[in-house]
Amino acid sequence: MAYHGVLIPEAIAASTIDSLVRSVVDAADVDNGNVFVMGARSTTAGLPEVFEISVPLTGATTLGNLWMAYSGDEIVVTDSKYKGLDPDVRNFYNAAGKVFSAYKPQVGDIIMLTADAILDAYDAGNDLFIVAANSSWELQWSTTNPGTGLTYALLGVKYISLATGGIDSQRVAAYEFECIATYAV
Amino acid sequence: MAYHGVLIPEAIYAKDVDAYIRSAVSTTTAVDNGNIVKLTTRSAVAGEGEVFLAIAPSTGNGLTGLWMVYSGDEIVVTDARYKGLDPDPRNFFVPISTSTERHVFSVYKPALGDIILLSADALAGSYVALSTTHISATDTTGGIHLLWDTQLRTAVLCYKLLAVKYISLATGAIDDQREVAYEFECVSL
Secondary structure: OOOOOOEEEEEOHHHOOHHHEEEEEOOOOEOOOOEEEEEEEOOOOOOOOEEEEEOOOEOOEOOOOOEEEOOOOOOOOOOOOOEOOEOOHHHOOEOOOOOEEEEOOOOOOEEEEEHHHEOOOOOOOOOOEEEOOOOOOOEEEEOOOOOOOOEEEEEEEEEEEOOOOOOOOOEEEEEEEEEEEOOOO | OOOOOOEEEEEOHHHOOHHHEEEEEOOOOOEOOOOEEEEEEEOOOOOOOOEEEEEOOEOOOEOOOOEEEOOOOOOOOOOOOOEOOEOOHHHOOEOOOOOOOOOOEEEEOOOOOOEEEEEHHHEEOOOOOOOOOEEEOOOOOOOOOEEEEOOOOOOOOEEEEEEEEEEEOOOOOOOOOEEEEEEEEEEEO
16 A cells, blocks of 8 residues: 655744644645645635645746645544554545645745655655655655755655554654745745 | 725734834824835834834835734824724824824734735725736835735735625624725735
8 A cells, every 4th residue: 555645844934823824625635745836715615714725837836835735633533534543644644625734834944754755766865855846746856956946955864653563664764854945936 | 084904914924923023113104004114224213222114115115025014902092093992993093203293003024825804995006806816015106005916026025815805893883884805815025
């Protein structure tokens, strides 16, 4: 079974600034750590404070001014959202059509992402950044700072701990990043 | 009587970051909540050591790095500043400061993603449905007022229209308790 991305917001501005957090919804499944364009308010009855989102695109929109999915505190026992009950955090994702939380990255934010949250594979010694990519919910490894779009610099290769209880399977590689550019529009 | 602008900061960065709030004084023009100003130097008047001078933004002094007037919690019973006592928030404004009468008010620094609600009196120009999609800082046309615009301006302070809503008035009058207001998101600084 494919795992989903895991995001650990180690030090982010949105932890203390309410205006950087919103409720969003999309027709597709979204992993924590995915990035997207904030759209208009939902027109669905009962969701006046919820915003619709879309995948980042170059041209039609931009790769800057993006938001990141992070449903950190949800405990829901339907729709495959078992975080807090399923011991493996890699099984958690934001199910299509369900409202979840997003935050607006700020320069200086430090986060940790698992490989499942990143579009391509890490090339040790060469990949130094992850950047917003055209038509991708996931950030993509880059050897250079593109100078445009949402960009994070790699701080270190670490790991996240799993609570599966399995022998020799309680650590999964994860990457620590610092946000170095958000670019408005 | 002309009404003054009303600002409701629905979700703004400055609510949680003290550094984004300052005290200001204007010696050139009266200001409404929701007006935009450029902060220059600290006031040289005795007792105003933490107060900054506010001027109208212009191409010459810059249409970025602006601050927004929001004296949200003031209750003052002199100088036409009756907010909290006058039931109509549209009567609230900050008069010009003179050498003998000082009127210090609060301003906050807008941030990308801020969501605010502004009444029409806080804006220059007119809303045209399906046409005016943004409001932006301009030179003399708007001055301290954000001006209705038909496009995104990335080089100046600019807000995107999210929805046409209303503010509630507590006048008690029948069929007069709602005033049209516009909800915006900050998209450029």
